[in-house]
Amino acid sequence: MSRTVLVTGGGSGLGRAIAARFVQDSDRVYITGRRTEVLERTARELGGDAHALPCDGIDPDAVESAVARIDGEVDVLVNNAGGNTDFREPAGGGLKGSLHRWRANIDANLITAALMTEACDDKLARGGAVVHIGSVGADQGSGAYGSAKAALASYSVGLSKQLGPRDITSNVVAPGYIPDTEFFGSGVSQERHDHLISLTALGRHGFPDEIAGAVHFLASADARFITGQVINPNGGARTTR
Ligand SMILES: NC(=O)c1ccc[n+]([C@@H]2O[C@H](COP(=O)([O-])OP(=O)(O)OC[C@H]3O[C@@H](n4cnc5c(N)ncnc54)[C@H](OP(=O)(O)O)[C@@H]3O)[C@@H](O)[C@H]2O)c1
Incomplete structure (x- = not known):
């Protein structure tokens, strides 16, 4: 049966791969992001029943009007928008620079998820x-970005309890190093690339489709008893018991 899926930040990288995975199922897929032309091109390239829904995830009015354009209920919400804003918006020095870095990372990775989830609440299907x-960064330091992702995992635990009575699950997929996205801006140095790979047990980086597969599983009938959890597709860079 075809479902309705909303993927924030679906115009590029992991979000695009996640959207593509659900398009393969003939689902109706909405993708959000701030760059209208990127979203429209991605929706065209994905084909099927994919739709661009431009909005800035930290603008409450924009989020509300985007959600209002969704037809019917939302079966799967993927809060993927975000990234390490330090890579794109180098803040100045001093406390003012720190304040900017912290707020930008928390806005991009935590507030976008909280606003979108709240805006969709009435539409989330039983x-x-x-x-x-x-992110693997949530458990490895990674400054404001890692802290924002750790807070996102905590938010998800609360959400799992809030949504559980409606038979809706809430989980986190925390990827390791996936270079084939816009995450690193102009890219990482060869030295950093080799270092990140050396941390893994598998001796390689991950691919966007592998993250899409984990998301697709958590949204599948086989995962109905899994909620409030974090799944770690990171090649063994950080292991859990
Ligand atoms: N790649 C990795 O190694 C890696 C590892 C761990 C976790 N992650 C996480 O994976 C997610 C996807 O990142 P990616 O690697 O696929 O990088 P990406 O290609 O830069 O994708 C991030 C997407 O989020 C969107 N976005 C950012 N801020 C937004 C906002 N305020 N409102 C709406 N959309 C927003 C961007 O679109 P616009 O710029 O058009 O808004 C972009 O499409 C992020 O949450 C990132 O932290 C990535």
Whole structure:
């Protein structure tokens, strides 16, 4: 049966791969982001029943009007928008620079998820799933970005309890190093690339489709008893018991 899926930040990188995975199922897929032309091009390239829904995830009015354009209920919400804003918006020095860095990372990775989830609340279908994209950085330091992703995991635990009575799950997929996205801006140095790979047990980086597969599983009938959890597709860079 075809479902309705909303993927924030679906115009590029992991979000695009996640959207593509659900388009393969013939689902109706909405993708959000701030760049209208990127979203429209991605929706065209994805084909099927994919739709661009431009909005800035930290603008409450924009989020509300985007959600109002969704036809019917949302079966799967993927809060994927975000990234390490330090890579794109180098803040100045001093406390003012720190304040900017912290707020920008928390806005991009936590507030976008909280606003979108709240805006969709009335539309979330019974038996549905919310999946948030966290990061291995949540457990490895990573400054304001890692802290924002750790807070996202905490938010997801609360949400799992809030949505559980409606048979809606909330989980986090926390990827390791996936270079084939816009995350790193102009890219990482060869030295950093080699270092990140050396941290893994598998001796390689991950691919966007592998993250999409984990999200798709958490939104599947096989995962209905999994909620409030974090799944770590990171090649063994950080292991959990
Ligand atoms: N790649 C990795 O190695 C890696 C590892 C761990 C976790 N992650 C996480 O994976 C997620 C996807 O990142 P990615 O690697 O695919 O990088 P990406 O290609 O830069 O994707 C991030 C997407 O989020 C959107 N976005 C950012 N801020 C937004 C906002 N305020 N409102 C709406 N959309 C917004 C961007 O679109 P616009 O710029 O058009 O708004 C973009 O499409 C992020 O949450 C990131 O933290 C990535």
